[in-house]
Amino acid sequence: MIRIRTDAACHLTTSMSLKRTPLFAAHQRLGGKLIEFGGWEMPVQYSSIVDEHLCVRRASGIFDISHMGEVFVTGPAAEGFLNETLTNDVRKLAVGQGQYSQMCREDGGTVDDLYVYRIAPMEFLLIINASRIEVDVPWLQERICGSSHRSGVFFEDASSRLGAVAIQGPRVVQFIADVFQGPSQAGTAVGSVLDLKKNEIGLWKSLSGTSGPMGPIWVARTGYTGEDGFEVVAPGDMIETIWNQCLDLGHVGCLQPCGLGARDTLRTEVCYPLYGHELDEATSPIEAGLGIFVVFDKGGFVGRSVLLDQKTNGPRKRLAAFRMTDKSPPPRPGYAVISGDQPVGTVVSGTQSPSLNQGIGLAYVPPTLAQPGTVIGVEIRGRRFAAEVVKKPIYRKP
Amino acid sequence: MSSQVPSDLRYAKSHEWVRVANGIATVGITDHAQHELTDVVFVELPAVGRVVKASEACAVVESVKTASDIYAPVSGEILAVNKAVSDNPALVNTAPFADGWFVQVKLSNPGELDQLLTPEAYRAQIGA
Numbered sequence: 001m002i003r004i005r006t007d008a009a010c011h012l013t014t015s016m017s018l019k020r021t022p023l024f025a026a027h028q029r030l031g032g033k034l035i036e037f038g039g040w041e042m043p044v045q046y047s048s049i050v051d052e053h054l055c056v057r058r059a060s061g062i063f064d065i066s067h068m069g070e071v072f073v074t075g076p077a078a079e080g081f082l083n084e085t086l087t088n089d090v091r092k093l094a095v096g097q098g099q100y101s102q103m104c105r106e107d108g109g110t111v112d113d114l115y116v117y118r119i120a121p122m123e124f125l126l127i128i129n130a131s132r133i134e135v136d137v138p139w140l141q142e143r144i145c146g147s148s149h150r151s152g153v154f155f156e157d158a159s160s161r162l163g164a165v166a167i168q169g170p171r172v173v174q175f176i177a178d179v180f181q182g183p184s185q186a187g188t189a190v191g192s193v194l195d196l197k198k199n200e201i202g203l204w205k206s207l208s209g210t211s212g213p214m215g216p217i218w219v220a221r222t223g224y225t226g227e228d229g230f231e232v233v234a235p236g237d238m239i240e241t242i243w244n245q246c247l248d249l250g251h252v253g254c255l256q257p258c259g260l261g262a263r264d265t266l267r268t269e270v271c272y273p274l275y276g277h278e279l280d281e282a283t284s285p286i287e288a289g290l291g292i293f294v295v296f297d298k299g300g301f302v303g304r305s306v307l308l309d310q311k312t313n314g315p316r317k318r319l320a321a322f323r324m325t326d327k328s329p330p331p332r333p334g335y336a337v338i339s340g341d342q343p344v345g346t347v348v349s350g351t352q353s354p355s356l357n358q359g360i361g362l363a364y365v366p367p368t369l370a371q372p373g374t375v376i377g378v379e380i381r382g383r384r385f386a387a388e389v390v391k392k393p394i395y396r397k398p
Numbered sequence: 399m400s401s402q403v404p405s406d407l408r409y410a411k412s413h414e415w416v417r418v419a420n421g422i423a424t425v426g427i428t429d430h431a432q433h434e435l436t437d438v439v440f441v442e443l444p445a446v447g448r449v450v451k452a453s454e455a456c457a458v459v460e461s462v463k464t465a466s467d468i469y470a471p472v473s474g475e476i477l478a479v480n481k482a483v484s485d486n487p488a489l490v491n492t493a494p495f496a497d498g499w500f501v502q503v504k505l506s507n508p509g510e511l512d513q514l515l516t517p518e519a520y521r522a523q524i525g526a
Contacts, residue, residue: 048436049462261463329440329460352439352462381442381458 021066022163022239030257038131040067042260049261053354056225056266060169061258062246065231066239067130069159071140074123077152082124085143085302086116087285089295093118096188098199098220100293103136104303108284108310112136113275115222117201119187125201125218125233129275133159143302163239167246168229168266171253176230178249179242180204180219187218193230196221207238209245214238224263226270226393268349269395271321271362277333277348278319278362286310287364289319289392317345318370321392324359324378328385331361331378338377338384339369347378353395359387360394401430401526404495408511409520410471415495416514418505423472426499427459427490430524435461438490443479443500450476450503452510457500459490471514474506 018041027034032043043064045052055061073082082090088101098117102110112132117125128136137157144153167176173194180193184202196202198221205215217238223229234242247255264274273279278288285294286307294307324331331350336343350361361378369376374389407415413431417424432438440460450456450470457468480499483489489498505511515523 044463045436050437265462329442329458329465330462332465352460354437354462 022236023064044261045259046257050354052258052262053265055256056169059254060171063166066163069128069133070162071126072156075152075154077149081149081153087294089298102285108303108306109281110279163236164233166231168223168225168227174253175249179245225266271392287315317364318367320365320370320389321394322387325386329380330359336379337363355395403521405517408514412469414471416471423503429494432491432494437462438487441487448476472510474503478502
């Protein structure tokens with residue numbers, strides 16, 4: 001029976017050249033089931049996706065996100081360059097603050113979605129998708145070379161020397177200050193890591209249980225689960241120490257290691273986009289419902305005229321969140337959305353929601369069908385199952 | 399994690415089990431298979447009366463992550479399907495060899511049973 005029908009098939013084929021994170025041996029020791037993701041060999045689950053998902057919603061979980069890319073853009077012209085290259089307005093960032101943004105083509109298609117932090121007055125850290133590092137790095141470098149700012153911008157792709165973990169869930173606050181002790185050394189000035197507010201980042205240079213200075217360890221109050229939590233970026237050779245310290249000290253918060261399977265169901269419930277699903281080079285942030293991250297009054301930026309036209313006149317497709325209304329198989333990426341008797345759109349993310357115990361998903365549909373309350377159908381193996389467009393996020397904390 | 403492989407059953411390479419009594423084969427998926435899938439959330443069963451051939455896809459089992467076909471290990475008419483497992487798919491995880499069965503098939507070619515794996519051979523296949 002283990003012939004996989006969905007797009008997840010690629011996950012079970014191991015090719016020879018998969019990259020491994022600094023936590024690969026730790027995943028093996030913890031019994032993680034390893035799959036291919038974006039060219040990396042990553043754990044999809046340790047116990048089960050549902051178990052890990054619910055642990056993050058109710059307690060806490062730790063994820064290896066070392067596959068993600070890290071890029072530093074620095075120098076006196078870094079701010080001006082980024083504002084011409086990204087959709088959001090980095091001028092709004094004080095030192096130690098971060099924001100979500102897209103990076104678009106002239107035609108409005110999305111090159112990547114990313115987080116950008118101002119870690120010093122003239123220094124920015126960009127966290128980019130693992131599967132897009134090889135596209136983003138030359139894209140950014142070429143734009144720097146073609147820019148009037150080029151003599152004032154310095155660029156480093158630090159993806160291969162840095163690793164990262166995410167620690168997420170309502171009980172993370174019970175132990176995180178035991179792992180990252182004392183005040184921050186740079187970024188947002190706080191006396192305790194617990195004083196970081198959402199989207200703030202600080203620097204720590206030591207770690208509990210280790211002797212002497214380490215670092216730099218960047219800790220941000222951000223995440224991809226819809227829960228409170230932190231994301232940590234540090235040199236690759238420190239990642240396993242950080243991971244182990246979290247697991248040692250995290251028992252008070254019932255901390256569990258969690259794989260990419262739970263990461264995907266958690267982000268789908270709160271409708272966070274995943275590049276390659278909700279976003280790609282043929283899809284704009286306006287179509288994806290991410291218009292609040294596209295700032296038109298900041299001056300020129302790549303893609304501005306197409307995006308402004310879409311915002312003003314309406315895009316030709318819109319991302320809608322939906323819930324299955326009857327007993328049904330889980331919706332999956334690639335399934336057709338039906339209205340009347342016609343296929344009108346495509347599911348781009350879909351799963352059985354562990355929190356709601358119901359099929360949920362995100363689909364591109366004509367704008368007229370994207371209103372909450374609209375009844376649509378999802379075609380699964382030749383049969384049509386009823387679904388309802390709902391407000392985002394699909395899941396809200398009770 | 400060591401998976402159970404009951405010694406009174408026969409097995410397909412594709413991880414289905416077969417229990418035969420009075421010319422009727424009860425079919426399910428193995429403990430090893432449910433461990434691999436984890437979190438079974440949906441089971442789609444064939445119509446009663448459908449005639450299936452050995453190795454033909456006859457049901458679908460879905461976990462949170464994936465949908466997988468179930469293949470008929472033997473040929474014959476579907477005599478019964480397990481409504482309990484379509485109402486409560488978690489039975490596949492909790493009782494794969496008992497309440498988590500999928501279908502009953504009236505054997506049209508009992509000789510096919512000899513093509514199936516013995517418990518020893520299936521244990522060797524999954525490294526149990």
